[in-house]
Structure formats: structure tokens, C-alpha cells
Amino acid sequence: MNTSIECRQITFRVLFDRPSDAAYLAAATGAARFVWNHMLARQHELYNLAKTLGIQPPAPSYLNLSKAFTRLRNEAAWLRDYPFSPVRHVLKYQALAWQAFFRDTTGEVGRPRFRSRWRGDSLTLPDKIRIVDGKIWLPKRGCWLTLRRRGGHPWPHGRPVRAVFKRINGKWHCTICVAVAAPERMDDGSVTGIDMNAGQVATDDGWTCIIQAQPDTRRLTAREKRFNRRMQRQKKGSKRREKTRRRYARTKQRIAMRRRNWQHQVSHRLRNGTVVVEDLRPKAMTRSARGTLENPGRNVKAKTGLNRVIRETGWGALRDMLAYKAPRLISVNPANTSRECAACGHVAAASRPSQAKFQCVACGHTDNADLNAARNIRRRGLAQLHGEGRSDLPTLMNRETDRKMAA
Ligand SMILES: [Zn+2]
Incomplete structure (x- = not known):
């Protein structure tokens, strides 16, 4: 009997009982983005400084970044309104991104980039995930968020290892990584x-x-291009442009x-x-x-x-x-x-x-x-x-x- 453990990812839509819960999740994600950008700016400075001095730039580790995060959290009081480990977890990704950059010899991997509200914005719950009756617990805020998915949860008894909240085209999604016992696989010999x-x-x-x-996506691709072109023409920050951007993003998705x-x-x-x-x-x-x-x-x-x-x-x-x-x-x-x-x-x-x-x-x-x-x-x-x-x-x-x- 095969008893190895595998991780499966399942993505749910997230529904909120109260609009303020959605606002809180957005703000917590924003806090994670702030921490990412704040630390990244510092690391870029250190990197450039090392380069001008002609010495080997330091590769930041998760441990070092975490220590800096603890100091930052003591200075910026507002950060304490948001859950500790999920916000800190962005620095794990940042440390990995730096490692990938320093390890790379082909010149294809660039330095980690700054996050914007529009790109790469997410919040990870790295531990202590509670899912009960199709709802997930949002720490610090202390509320349950409804998880919805057609077909329900395929592994309700699997152990959730990690959950990632992400806003895609204005709608919140949650991808849960579940540890499940690897199923015995049929092998028909083919x-x-x-x-x-x-x-x-x-x-x-x-x-x-x-x-x-x-599948033939030519029509959709043409639509995507058309919206993209239209967006280039429209005035930045205008409502029309925002509308086109949403349609463009939806088509892409x-x-x-x-x-x-x-x-x-x-x-x-x-x-x-x-x-x-x-x-x-x-x-x-x-x-x-x-x-x-x-x-x-x-x-x-x-x-x-x-x-x-x-x-x-x-x-x-x-x-x-x-x-x-x-x-x-x-x-x-x-x-x-x-x-x-x-x-x-x-x-x-x-x-x-x-x-x-x-x-x-x-x-x-x-x-x-x-x-x-x-x-x-x-x-x-x-x-x-x-x-x-x-x-x-x-x-x-x-x-x-x-x-x-x-x-
Ligand atoms: Zn022949």
C-alpha cells in the first residue's frame, strides 16, 4: 500500500459575510505588499552599494529579513493590526527570489521586482489553517470566510498546509494546498x-x-489585443480606462x-x-x-x-x-x-x-x-x-x- 503524502491545490472563490471583512483582507494584502516593497527597496540599496564598492552583494536570507521585519513591526504600529506570520511570509518569497537571482548563471532571472496593486498581490497563510464546514478562519480579524467551489472540496479530510488569498479581476480566490495520502494509481500497462x-x-x-x-482561442486573443490597444489610448486614471482594463483582464483570464x-x-x-x-x-x-x-x-x-x-x-x-x-x-x-x-x-x-x-x-x-x-x-x-x-x-x-x- 502506497502511503506517501502528496500536495494538491484547490482553488475556491471567497465570499464575505460582511463587506468590512473583504476590506480587511485587502488591507492585510496591502500590508504584505508594503513589507515586500519596503524590504526590497533596502535590499536593492545594499545591492547597489555593494556593486559600487566592488564587493560581493549580500544574499538576504529569510531569517535576516524576518529579523528586520520584527523591527519594522515595532516601529510601524499600524502593521500590528494585521496577522503576523502571513504578512511576514512575503519575505520568504522574497528570500527565494533573491536566491534564484544569485544562483542564476544564464542572466534570465532578474532581481525581485516591486509589487503593485495590479501585479503579484497576494496573502499567504503559511500555518495554523482552520477550515470548518466550508469556511476558512482569517486570523487577527477573527472571522470566517466562505469558500465556494463547484463540486465542493474534493479532499475535505486532507490536512491544509497553506492557503493563498489572491484577488483576480476584483474577485477574491483562495488556493488551498492540501496534504493527502497518495492514491493508488491504476496502471493498465499501456x-x-x-x-x-x-x-x-x-x-x-x-x-x-x-x-x-x-481549443481555438483566436477570437478571445483578438479581443484581448483589442482591449489592450484601447487601453493604451485611454487616459491614465480615467474611468473608461479602468473599465477597459477590467475587460482586458477578464478576457486574459x-x-x-x-x-x-x-x-x-x-x-x-x-x-x-x-x-x-x-x-x-x-x-x-x-x-x-x-x-x-x-x-x-x-x-x-x-x-x-x-x-x-x-x-x-x-x-x-x-x-x-x-x-x-x-x-x-x-x-x-x-x-x-x-x-x-x-x-x-x-x-x-x-x-x-x-x-x-x-x-x-x-x-x-x-x-x-x-x-x-x-x-x-x-x-x-x-x-x-x-x-x-x-x-x-x-x-x-x-x-x-x-x-x-x-x-
Ligand atoms: Zn522510412
């Missing part, structure tokens, strides 16, 4: 290869090959929700067996397009478009879902999965006459390009499963075909 491509995924489980297209829903559907279908995915890092691919000054990327324009779609597809989120839903997730070497013939194994860039089509130059096998890739991914996963050695070799071949393509 092995499915999944090729995640621009705007769609292709799957092959050895019996059926299917392509599942992402709808796109995100639709995508997430689709990801849940796709991963749900694959929950009963082994899933094989490509070992791709979208971030690295995104970076490669523009290249560097000395070595500008090839075909920048086309790649930029592809990268946009890659980012939008949200592979990371889908992989995470597969990781917790499927009994086993295998990553395989992504080299040449789209250039290799699933029938004879011949690798050639010329076998790909168009984006959608695969036609093997060696054996004449034709297939949808993405389905062909899904078959290759599945086979590599099977090879890895049965210990037939990993197909790491094509790295060299990859460079060869790259050179050919460049010529």
Missing part, C-alpha cells in the same frame, strides 16, 4: 508517447494515434482557464498508464531563437512565431499534470524525433517536406508529422523502459542535419 507541438498534442499508445488540438481546462482533459485521458514525453525545455528553446550579437539565430522571424506558440501551449503545466496523474512519466531524448522515420528509423531533414507532413526519403512511409513524432517518442520510451539503452547517440547526427539544413 505506454503512450506524446508529442507536444505548436497548438496541439499528438499521442500514440500503440493502438491508436490521435491529435488533440488546443478566460483564455488561461480554457487552456488549463484542456490540459486537464488531455492529461486525464492519459492517467492510467505510462506516459512518454520529450525532454524539452521550452525556456532554452525560446532563448535560442534570437541568438547572440556575434551569432544571430537563423530564421529568427519564423522561430519567434513558433516560440510564441510554444510558450502559449504551456507544456510545463501539462507535464506537471501528467507527473501527478499518470503512474509513470518518462522523458526521452528529443533529438530528431520529428526527422526520424517511425517505420524504418532513417533520419533525414528532407523527410519533412512540410510542417504537417512526414515522407520518408528512404522507405517512402508517409504519415502526419506529429503522429510520426509521437510514435518515435513512444518507441524511445519503450526502449528506456526495457533497458535497451537510451538513444543518446543522435546528438551528432543532429548537428550533421543542422549543417545540411543551413547549407
